[in-house]
Amino acid sequence: MIVYIGNKLQKHGYSPTTIDTLSEKLKSKDLKIIAVSSQKNKILRIFEMLSTIFQYRKTARKILIDTYSTTNFWYAVSCGQLSRMLGLPYVFIFHGGNLPERFEKTSFLIKRIFSNSELNIVPSLYLFNQLSKFKLGTLKVIPNSIDLDQYKFKKREMFKPNLLWVRSFSEVYNPKLAVEVLGKMLKFYPDSRLCMVGAEKDGSLENLRTYCEENNLPVVFKGHLSKSHWIDLSEEYDIFINTSRIDNTPVSVLEAMALGMVIVTTNVGGIPYILKHNKNAILVNSDDAxxxxxxxxxxxxxQEVTNKIAHKARLEAEKYDWENVKAEWMKLLS
Structure with missing residues (x-):
């Protein structure tokens, strides 16, 4: 049995995180996964995380702990410390391009919890390189994955100024930049349009709605959509824009690559590790509409260049197919 700790909040309307997707992929007749917590209240959530580890202390083979740089970081620290005290093997799964900044401010005693883990998983070489200097124990790269058979490649005969943005509405992902880009596009391409898909996170969505109304910008806000719904929606759009200020290996970008959209993205964090300028995407500076x-x-x-870029992006996305990544996880958990 594996106990998997993380923010399992998809049922409350939040965007799915790794625990929502990976825990389901790992389940099999030979491997039972207990995944927590889906408690919306933060106090109840950490209580359920800790009590679950204690409950399964005699039967858990391993404790997997999602680790982000936000409040979840302290959930991870608490769960790692409890696992350590109980003598349970625990593995941190690192996420988020701003984790290096978090560890810069973290004390030696907290870092020791991470260095005493059995293993620490990072989803990219970028994060591997950034975190190596903190001596957090053994780091291993297992990339984020997608189920490639869910993503039908659409060969577009003509790319049009139809822009799609898919991410949580948070300042770190800079959604306002997408709207500012549309404003500039409309001056030369009056038929330009932008669709934004994602859940509210920090008030950015409501602020953006107001901005678009005041500036008469043709933006469609779809809110949070299931994966199948936004995949269907992607048929109507040709250009995928990623506007993040901080990033690692965003799954939404991998999905857009697989679907045949051409990617225009900021060149932050781990993005240049998966995308190459003028080869399988166009990379630009952050905050530059x-x-x-x-x-x-x-x-x-x-258009001919654009078609080639989109095709090469699909080939790159195929490397992240779950069938290629699965073996690494099975080896870790066996």
Whole structure:
């Protein structure tokens, strides 16, 4: 049996996190997964996390702990410390491009909890390189994955100024940049449109709705959609924009690559480790609406180049298929 600790909040309307997807993929007749917590209240959530570890202390083969740089970081620390006290093998799964900043401010005693883990999983070489300097024990790269058979590649005969943005509405993902890009696009392509998909996280969505109304910008807000619904929606759009200020290996970008959209993204964090400028995507500087708009214009004016970029992106996405990543997890948990 494996106990998996993380923020399992999809049923409350939040975007699915790794625990929502990976815990289901790992389940089999030979491997039982106990995944917690889905408690919305933070106090109840940490209580359920800790009590579950204690409850299964005699039968758990391993404790997996999702680790982010936000409040969840302290959940991870608490669960790691309890596992250590109980003599249980525990593994941290690191997420988020701003974890290095978190560890810069973390004390030696807290870092020791991480260095005493059996293993620490990172989803990218970027995070591996960034975290190696903190001596957090053994780091191993197991990339984020997608089920490639869910994503039908659409060969677009003509790429149009139809923009799609898929992420949680949070300042770290800079959703306002997408709207600013649309504003610049409309000056040269009056038929430009933008659809934004994602759950509210920190008030960014409501602020953006107000901004769009005040500036008469044609933006469609779809809120949180299931994976199948946003995949169907992607058929109507040609250009996927990623506007993050901090990032690691965003699954939404991998999915867009697999679906045949051309990617225009900021060149932050782990993005340059999976995407190469002018080869399988266009990379621009963070917080630069003009540069991103000009990149989109270049793609629209050079359709043959754009088709090649989209095709190479699909080939890159195939490396992240679950069937290719599964073996690494099975080896870890066997």
């Amino acid at each position: 003009l540069e991103m708009a000009e990149a989109i214009e270049y793609l629209l004016e050079n």
